[in-house]
Amino acid sequence: MRGMQAVLKQYIDNRGAIDNAIARTKILEDNPPLCSALCRILVTELIFGRKKLTGESKPVLTVLNYHEQFLELLSKAVCDSKETKVSKPRYVRVNTNLLSLADVFQMLEAEKWRKKEMVHSGSYNDFLDSVTKLEEDEYLVDMHLDDLLIFHSKQRHYWACHPYVKEKKLMLQDKGTCLVADLLHPLPGAFVLDMCAAPGMKTIQICNVMQNKGTIYAVEQNAERYFLLRKMTESAGCEIIKSINADALTIDSNRCPTVEYILVDPSCSGSGMQNRMSLEPDEKDPDRLRRLAGLQIKMLSHALNSFPNVKRVVYSTCSLFEEENEQVVQRCLSLNPQFKLLNCKKALRNKWNNVGNVNYKNVGKYCLYTRPDQDHADGIFIALFEKRRRSEESD
Numbered sequence: 001m002r003g004m005q006a007v008l009k010q011y012i013d014n015r016g017a018i019d020n021a022i023a024r025t026k027i028l029e030d031n032p033p034l035c036s037a038l039c040r041i042l043v044t045e046l047i048f049g050r051k052k053l054t055g056e057s058k059p060v061l062t063v064l065n066y067h068e069q070f071l072e073l074l075s076k077a078v079c080d081s082k083e084t085k086v087s088k089p090r091y092v093r094v095n096t097n098l099l100s101l102a103d104v105f106q107m108l109e110a111e112k113w114r115k116k117e118m119v120h121s122g123s124y125n126d127f128l129d130s131v132t133k134l135e136e137d138e139y140l141v142d143m144h145l146d147d148l149l150i151f152h153s154k155q156r157h158y159w160a161c162h163p164y165v166k167e168k169k170l171m172l173q174d175k176g177t178c179l180v181a182d183l184l185h186p187l188p189g190a191f192v193l194d195m196c197a198a199p200g201m202k203t204i205q206i207c208n209v210m211q212n213k214g215t216i217y218a219v220e221q222n223a224e225r226y227f228l229l230r231k232m233t234e235s236a237g238c239e240i241i242k243s244i245n246a247d248a249l250t251i252d253s254n255r256c257p258t259v260e261y262i263l264v265d266p267s268c269s270g271s272g273m274q275n276r277m278s279l280e281p282d283e284k285d286p287d288r289l290r291r292l293a294g295l296q297i298k299m300l301s302h303a304l305n306s307f308p309n310v311k312r313v314v315y316s317t318c319s320l321f322e323e324e325n326e327q328v329v330q331r332c333l334s335l336n337p338q339f340k341l342l343n344c345k346k347a348l349r350n351k352w353n354n355v356g357n358v359n360y361k362n363v364g365k366y367c368l369y370t371r372p373d374q375d376h377a378d379g380i381f382i383a384l385f386e387k388r389r390r391s392e393e394s395d
């Protein structure tokens with residue numbers, strides 16, 4: 001079989017259609033020894049890849065038995081994947097600790113990139129249209145974030161290998177995750193707590209927003225990831241990080257005094273991530289989601305409760321499941337009425353489309369999603385909490 005990475009990539013690009021076809025044929029139910037991950041790989045190779053399977057192993061013969069059915073069920077997906085499907089652009093964020101925007105533009109000019117100016121009304125939809133129409137030698141500056149550059153998806157590899165990326169002058173960071181630090185927006189000189197910090201992408205961006213002035217307590221529980229966090233933030237030129245290898249639930253204002261801003265970016269299902277190389281059979285496993293949501297509520301409530309000077313808290317996940325998003329926010333708001341939600345869409349000057357589910361009254365419309373099929377970015381959820389002033393507390 002071809003390289004596993006290539007097959008996985010093809011599976012991920014067509015995940016919805018393949019999973020759906022497997023479910024409709026009932027191949028797994030009718031052939032219980034067939035492992036579901038292997039079945040996905042074989043179907044991908046048979047329909048989207050080399051279009052044949054070699055060998056006479058039991059799993060191969062079982063999948064071949066369903067060849068006709070898969071061809072029929074997946075023919076549309078095969079056509080779509082051959083058409084010029086718009087894939088996610090390459091987002092490149094400037095790490096202003098190490099490189100100024102002026103220097104980046106100079107470098108891009110020297111490399112013969114063409115800057116695409118947006119000649120339109122300035123609406124978000126026009127911007128999305130410009131992203132879709134980017135030529136391979138063009139780039140755009142993001143409409144919300146001045147330090148975020150957008151390139152054609154075919155330039156993914158070019159930027160992955162670029163020396164400035166290796167030197168951490170440029171960060172390969174998706175649009176949705178970049179909005180998190182921007183919405184938290186700590187001022188230079190502020191005290192910030194990043195409760196779930198590794199590998200440190202958002203920590204580095206927060207440091208940029210603060211112009212490398214102030215204090216960021218960056219907490220990470222996992223020892224290996226803590227080591228990575230330290231390495232990443234040091235090589236990215238962050239001078240204001242106090243890293244802590246601990247369970248964030250044990251950290252309070254004694255250990256991190258005068259914290260004003262907190263980021264809670266906890267472990268989640270990752271269901272919004274587009275390039276996730278995962279073949280997990282049941283993505284929406286209710287028990288796993290319940291466990292994750294329990295921890296997420298604990299983390300967010302701890303942030304809202306344990307730091308008397310806190311003004312603003314951002315909660316973010318890379319999940320598209322309401323159980324980890326709107327439901328967590330709703331629960332934490334009811335437990336912590338001293339906080340209110342700020343309207344994320346308004347914070348982006350209303351130039352945004354996807355908000356939370358408005359059926360969660362007083363929650364959904366305040367929260368923000370980036371949705372992969374509409375925002376050309378990974379699926380991210382963000383909620384922005386602000387401490388009520390005393391006069392507001394009875395609202």
Ligand SMILES: C[S@@+](CC[C@H](N)C(=O)[O-])C[C@H]1O[C@@H](n2cnc3c(N)ncnc32)[C@H](O)[C@@H]1O
Nearest residue numbers: 196197198199200201202221247248265266267
């Ligand atoms: C979604 S990742 C954070 C990504 C990170 N904010 C970034 O932008 O690079 C969640 C991290 O939280 C860590 N974590 C989970 N539970 C924790 C806890 N109780 N205390 C501290 N860190 C925790 C995980 O080990 C993982 O590294």
